[in-house]
Each structure stands twice: as structure tokens, then as C-alpha cells.
Amino acid sequence: MTFSEAAGDSGLSLPATTRDGWQAMRDRVVHRPNLAACPPAGSPVGPDDLRIRYHATMRTVQTPALKKAVAAARRLWLASSPRSEGPMHLAIDGPGETGMTTVLRQIGRIFEGILRDQLPPSSKRIPVIHINTPLAPGSKLDMSIPFAEFLGHKHTKDPESGQRSTDMTGPICHVMKTCGTRLVLVDGIDRLENSELKTAFDYFGYLAAECNVSFVYCGPGSREIVNEARRGKRPVTPGGGSGGVPTLAVNPVPYSSDDYELFHEVVKTFDEDLCLHQHTPGDLLKLAAHLHRRTGGYMKPLSYLVCQTAQEAIETGIEKITGELLDSQLVGIFDEDPLASF
DSSP states (O other): OOSEESSOHHHHTSOTTSHHHHHHHHHOEEOOOOGGGSOOTTOOOOTTOHHHHHHHHOOOOOOHHHHHHHHHHHHHHHTOSOOTTOOOOEEEEOSTTSSHHHHHHHHHHHHHHHHHHHSOOOTTOOOEEEEEOOSOOOSHHHHHHHHHHHHTOOOEEETTTTEEOSOOHHHHHHHHHHTTOOEEEEEOGGGOOGGGHHHHHHHHHHHHHHHTOEEEEESTTHHHHHHHGGGTSOOSSTTOSOOSSOEEEOOOOOOBTTBOHHHHHHHHHHHHHOOOTTOOTTTTGGGHHHHHHHHTTOHHHHHHHHHHHHHHHHHHTOOSOOHHHHTTSSSSOOSSOTTTTO
């Protein structure tokens, strides 16, 4: 059995901000290979080796924020019917590299799953649109481009000059209305400059009202960015103020002598998912303090650190994760510059 089902490699190679890429990511299911059926330790390993490819991705670990994403998606679904107050919106906020994008996409996946359970099947339905905030949203036309990209609309006249065509808002709204779009995921909202806030959020507000869609905004400081957007400025003190858009906080997972259960739960999932010949259940959990020192409880470096160490364990024939092997990786936090010895 392959490490992933329900999505081909061609779909997985596309960004999730395209419709085909989103569908491939949404339907991707990761399976731990059958270790007994894999070549023995020390066998030649190529880049297409099943266990190498599996440890390059592995399954998504359920963090506290991801568990909250389930409830958030349900609330958005229940609030997505027409209301006189307009649709509900949400912000996903926290420090960088804590896994906010994963939480954002998990909300979209769960939302679509609920919709599939509630409505008859339809190949024409596009319930979720996923975009990245454009770098220079200086006009309505610029803001329409990432939506057009997701939907596969052509939006350039001259591929060489890159001259853009007319504003794509009309075709975008038509598709969103006729194909049942209910949710828009916006990643990288923190990339907006202060001068761009009003243009961007006026556009998002128009689509929300015109097409009755909820928006989920993601990025460091997103709560205050969204709350201050209509005034066209970012707050001087991040985190200040009260009320405003509902916010799902994504923070590093803590670890200390009296606060270790959450981090142990995360590490235990990685531990159970490892597919190494010399790995004994619980081995990785014994390295929890080491893992937290190297990553600070930030999910992105933690995931990369475990995955890359597991790959090296296979390539070298060690077939288990050790502290020394963890420290040979170039991801995570170092007391000294890892390149200083080169």
C-alpha cells in the first residue's frame, strides 16, 4: 500500500491555492507502511523508497489548535445560512511556524466534509476557496487575481508582458454563487502593508456580502489586522483592544516539569507513526525534552525535525531516532551556528 491514497502525485504537486491542488490536499490520506513488508535495515535506499517518502510527510499531528478547528468549522457551517447580520468570519492568530496554515486548511477540510454529509453529491460544487494574500493589492483587479487563479480563470492578455485583463470580480462572483461557495480561506494576511488594508478588506467585505460567504483570515497578528482594517491602519500595540472578530489562537506547545502533557501527546503521535526497524514504541517520547529544546514547541520545525531525522535514520541504517541524529539536522534551534564548523 502506498503512503497516500485518494490523491495522485500530480494533484499533490499543485499548490492548495488552486482547485486541483486543494482537492488533492483535502482528500489525501497518509498510511503508515507495513514495516514487515519493507526491505530490511541496511538495504539500498533510493529517493522513491516507500519509507523515505512516507517520512517526508507523515500524517498531521492533532495539536490543541487543530482539535479546536473541528468546532470552528462546525460553527462556520451552522452560521453559513443566510442571516440578516451577514456571514460569520474568523481569524487564526499566533506566532509564525506554529502551524497556523495547517489549522486554516483543516477548517476548510472539515467544512467540506460536513457539507458532503449534508448535501447531495455534485461535481460542480466549490464550497471552499483557498487563496494567499496578494503582495500588492493596489486595486480591485489585483485582489481578484488569486480568486481567479484558484478557479482556473484566465486573467492575462500577454504572457510575456504579464499585462492583466479586466477585473475578474464578476466571473468570480458568478462562480461562487452558482457553485455553492460558502467559505474563503485567506492565508498570509500579515503580508498586507498598512496602506493596503482598506483596499483588501473592502474587497473581501464586498465578496462576503454579495456571495454570502464566510472568510477565515490567517497570519501572525491577524486578529488586530482584521479589527483595524476598516480604519486603514495597523494598531501600534499588537494584541491591544477587545472584542472584534472571533479568533482561534495557535501557540507553541509548552513543556516543563509541571506542564508537559500536551507536548507528550504530540510527541507520542510522532512516536507511534514512525516506521523504523530499530524503533521501539516510546523511544521518541524519551527525547521529548530534547525535541522541545530544539523546537520550542513550534509545530513546523518539530515536524520537519522528526521527519528529516527519520529519513536519515533509514539512509544510514541506524533505523532509530537518537539525540545525536536529531542534532545533525539543520532544522530547529541551535546553541551555536550549525554552519560554523563548515
